Amino acid sequence: MLSVQDLTVSVVTGHEPLKITQNLSFDIAEGEILGVVGESGCGKSMTSLAIMGLLPSKQIEVQTGRVLLGGADITHLAPHERVDQGVSGVSMIFQEPMTSLNPVLRVGDQIIEALMVHDKTNGRDPVARTRELLDLVHIPDAGLQMNAYPHELSGGMRQRIMIAIALACNPKVLVADEPTTALDVTVQSQILSLIRELRDELSMSVLFITHDLGVVAQLADRVCVMYAGQIVETADVGTLFENPVHPYTHGLFSCLPDPTRRSELLNPIPGQAPLLADIPDGCAFAPRCSYVSDNCRSGAIDWTPFEPEHQARCHHPLSGGLKK
Amino acid sequence: MTGEPILSVTGLKTTYYVKRGRKTYPLKAVDDVSFDLFKGEILGFVGETGCGKTTVGRSIIGLSKAEAGDVQYGGSNVLAMAGKQLRDVRVNMRMVFQDPYASLNPRRSIGDSVAETGDIHKLFASKAERAQKISDTLQSVGLDPSFADRYPHELSGGQRQRVGIARAILPTPDIIIADEPVSALDVSIQAQVLNLLLDLQKRLGLTILFISHDLSVVGQISDRIAVMYLGEIVEIAEASALYQTPLHPYTRALIDAVPKPDPKIKSGDGLALGEPPSRLEPLPGCSFANRCPLASDVCLTTPPVLRDFADGRRAACHALE
Amino acid sequence: MELISSWLAPFMKRRLSLFGLIVLISVIFAALLAPFITPYDPLAMDPIGRLQTPNWQHWFGTDHFGRDTLSRVLYGARLALLIGTGVVGFAMATGVPIGVLSVLFPRIGNVLMRMVDLMMAFPALLLALGLIVILGQGVTNAILAIGVVYLTTTARITYSVALRLKAETFVEAGRSMGAGTWWLATRHIIPNLVSPLLVQASFVFAFAQLGAASLDFLGLGAPPDIPSWGNMLAESRRYITRAPWLLFFPGAMIVLTAFSLNLVGDALRDRLDPRFRDELANKGKP
Numbered sequence: 001m002l003s004v005q006d007l008t009v010s011v012v013t014g015h016e017p018l019k020i021t022q023n024l025s026f027d028i029a030e031g032e033i034l035g036v037v038g039e040s041g042c043g044k045s046m047t048s049l050a051i052m053g054l055l056p057s058k059q060i061e062v063q064t065g066r067v068l069l070g071g072a073d074i075t076h077l078a079p080h081e082r083v084d085q086g087v088s089g090v091s092m093i094f095q096e097p098m099t100s101l102n103p104v105l106r107v108g109d110q111i112i113e114a115l116m117v118h119d120k121t122n123g124r125d126p127v128a129r130t131r132e133l134l135d136l137v138h139i140p141d142a143g144l145q146m147n148a149y150p151h152e153l154s155g156g157m158r159q160r161i162m163i164a165i166a167l168a169c170n171p172k173v174l175v176a177d178e179p180t181t182a183l184d185v186t187v188q189s190q191i192l193s194l195i196r197e198l199r200d201e202l203s204m205s206v207l208f209i210t211h212d213l214g215v216v217a218q219l220a221d222r223v224c225v226m227y228a229g230q231i232v233e234t235a236d237v238g239t240l241f242e243n244p245v246h247p248y249t250h251g252l253f254s255c256l257p258d259p260t261r262r263s264e265l266l267n268p269i270p271g272q273a274p275l276l277a278d279i280p281d282g283c284a285f286a287p288r289c290s291y292v293s294d295n296c297r298s299g300a301i302d303w304t305p306f307e308p309e310h311q312a313r314c315h316h317p318l319s320g321g322l323k324k
Numbered sequence: 325m326t327g328e329p330i331l332s333v334t335g336l337k338t339t340y341y342v343k344r345g346r347k348t349y350p351l352k353a354v355d356d357v358s359f360d361l362f363k364g365e366i367l368g369f370v371g372e373t374g375c376g377k378t379t380v381g382r383s384i385i386g387l388s389k390a391e392a393g394d395v396q397y398g399g400s401n402v403l404a405m406a407g408k409q410l411r412d413v414r415v416n417m418r419m420v421f422q423d424p425y426a427s428l429n430p431r432r433s434i435g436d437s438v439a440e441t442g443d444i445h446k447l448f449a450s451k452a453e454r455a456q457k458i459s460d461t462l463q464s465v466g467l468d469p470s471f472a473d474r475y476p477h478e479l480s481g482g483q484r485q486r487v488g489i490a491r492a493i494l495p496t497p498d499i500i501i502a503d504e505p506v507s508a509l510d511v512s513i514q515a516q517v518l519n520l521l522l523d524l525q526k527r528l529g530l531t532i533l534f535i536s537h538d539l540s541v542v543g544q545i546s547d548r549i550a551v552m553y554l555g556e557i558v559e560i561a562e563a564s565a566l567y568q569t570p571l572h573p574y575t576r577a578l579i580d581a582v583p584k585p586d587p588k589i590k591s592g593d594g595l596a597l598g599e600p601p602s603r604l605e606p607l608p609g610c611s612f613a614n615r616c617p618l619a620s621d622v623c624l625t626t627p628p629v630l631r632d633f634a635d636g637r638r639a640a641c642h643a644l645e
Numbered sequence: 646m647e648l649i650s651s652w653l654a655p656f657m658k659r660r661l662s663l664f665g666l667i668v669l670i671s672v673i674f675a676a677l678l679a680p681f682i683t684p685y686d687p688l689a690m691d692p693i694g695r696l697q698t699p700n701w702q703h704w705f706g707t708d709h710f711g712r713d714t715l716s717r718v719l720y721g722a723r724l725a726l727l728i729g730t731g732v733v734g735f736a737m738a739t740g741v742p743i744g745v746l747s748v749l750f751p752r753i754g755n756v757l758m759r760m761v762d763l764m765m766a767f768p769a770l771l772l773a774l775g776l777i778v779i780l781g782q783g784v785t786n787a788i789l790a791i792g793v794v795y796l797t798t799t800a801r802i803t804y805s806v807a808l809r810l811k812a813e814t815f816v817e818a819g820r821s822m823g824a825g826t827w828w829l830a831t832r833h834i835i836p837n838l839v840s841p842l843l844v845q846a847s848f849v850f851a852f853a854q855l856g857a858a859s860l861d862f863l864g865l866g867a868p869p870d871i872p873s874w875g876n877m878l879a880e881s882r883r884y885i886t887r888a889p890w891l892l893f894f895p896g897a898m899i900v901l902t903a904f905s906l907n908l909v910g911d912a913l914r915d916r917l918d919p920r921f922r923d924e925l926a927n928k929g930k931p
Binding site: 186192211213218254255260266 | 372373480482510511512513514515516518519537538539540541542543544545563564567577578580581582583584585586587588589590599600
Binding site: 385387410411412413414415418419421423426427428429430431432440441444445488491 | 813814815816817818819820821822823824825828832833836837
């Protein structure tokens, strides 16, 4: 349904372009939830903005590569162009519902606005359709809550409103950029449950971006692990959690706090992620990797396939599963 | 933990007053909280937004004004202190803040920020001693002494947080109140800083009040854990006991809701359905009653009290009696 | 050498700021060296040679008394700088403490800020005029009068910036470590005020020129025998059509000086902020 091919997003102010992502490629099938896991600065948010056509165009651009939605090339189309050409099947929800909602408009009006822009009322009364959407996201008392302002609602409710707005245009793909990171854990589990349910009911594909491996385990069908602008490992979720092969993925798992191993020291990954301008040649993770060898430091690293649907970009993939 | 507590909090109450329209509502951020802190332990305070855990930490050292309560430290009530006496206590009870970017003055060098307490309280006999102390402290948090001449904007988030810790431990304090010290950091950096805290605790014999919304982090690092909900402690127990056999329904809901990094274990999604009640017009009875699967009539009318259970555990729930 | 070059860096980055710096330095030189470089005595009258258009003997022409305009402009620079520094000094010395005290001691602060508001209710010129009426005419009184006008905006800006600073986490962190009010004010709040105040200072300096020129124009500032740009403007009123250079040169000096002060202020503000300092040093690095 969504295909990202060889996507390179770069900052173009300054002397040379700085690559935020390098030749990124992944696909999402219809009704599939793809989790993209990475820490801050790995380029995951920029990727989602590129897919949406929301890059701040004077400073950051798609240099090479394509984004295909159901086969149609939407790479360089701005959002309003997509609406005009009828290829607007991608919606996005963001991390901070408070700043993504207009504070001076009632939430019902904001949903209606989305309906109107995309002309997706299908001839029905927009208010009725809004009520339908609010029910879909399990907001109780839809008729009453439609007239609420964002600040009158809790964080969880605001996020549901944002999801309702995103659903207004009947998207084929939902891009979710850390939508639960700012929410309490009990509310988070409700929202994750909601996304799963919507996927089941609407056969919607979901690109779910997060830094939280727990969330990925709960929600995703397949996972891509990103580091410094590249995907370093991709697998279906069961395989990734049982047998991660890339040293970075391994490292991420080892530094997860585990309440059952109390007061033991964690095994953090030494060092820090490189700044955009300092991404080394060869494997970007080489400076921090315990298994590095000379051929890791230069040249592109090819994909090593494992089982079907599991590949990693590494000269020294680890095996034997996670140390327990 | 046995023996005399190093810090003893009784009946702590901190209230904010919120204006909505014409009326002013009292918001009980901390509502009658009592607990002991034992020397050398890491006591975790965990809870969701608005539960009051940060306010407890801030109230203990007087950054937030408590309106009632007794905080016994070194034989006196910290809450009754003011002026110089309070400023002196703050040499021994130190805070580490959540935001590594905002907690350092951008115009002061790292060395100046780390040594600040020493300068305020004139703890250094000479410039050389000051420089040495800065260098030693930076090294003990894993930073090269040359960082002393740098400025905050040159450092990464993890490095700044280490500076925040260095600043806190410089006068070799008794107690550290860590307010969400790793919440703003990436997972791999988080692990580094948590290790640092554990290491420092062992080496310096620190007692740490570790405040966080992240149950896994708190579970990993703490000896005992206090769970807070809407301004009250609902359960307090030794960490592994809390995890393995949580008593309070809210604790259970919280543990259940944390997404486990294992696709085979699905976390719950409905145990704590609904939303917390309005803080401005609180319900009588137990504050968790409207969301609790075990709620009964008494829960709606009478607030439960923290009762002692086996092994030093305490929990406040009618359903447990 | 490195220190000088680091201070010059923000000016090298932006040509406009460099222009401003050059103009400002020229004005300062003119003011300092005026007694030595003026071709004529600014007060010397030459009734025969009056109202000459700019020529090789008198680059800026002469006025209705035959006085050399160039010499008067150069001497005028002295007064301009004197007034500028005087006003800025006074406004800062009074406005900043008012602003800081109001933030540190909110109860007194309320009263002080309301008084400042009251003063700001008067249009600037009227306030200055009113003060001159009370104090009497003269350069020192002009400085005081304009200084009072700008102490209000300085106090206001100091207050709002300091208020925001007081709520910053690093100030709280200082408090949590046992810092008292004085320490917080001197180590945390005031150093972070320098940047916005420097920009404010350059504006005040610029407006002080305009204010002084207005007062001189009305005959309420510098006495007519002292060459000041404002006086020169005033005296040129009757000769605008016949001798426009009498208006042009002092007017241009006022504008140029004010403008260049703003430009320099912008660049200095960047230089003083440690966050931008490195960016300026790493020219070319992204």
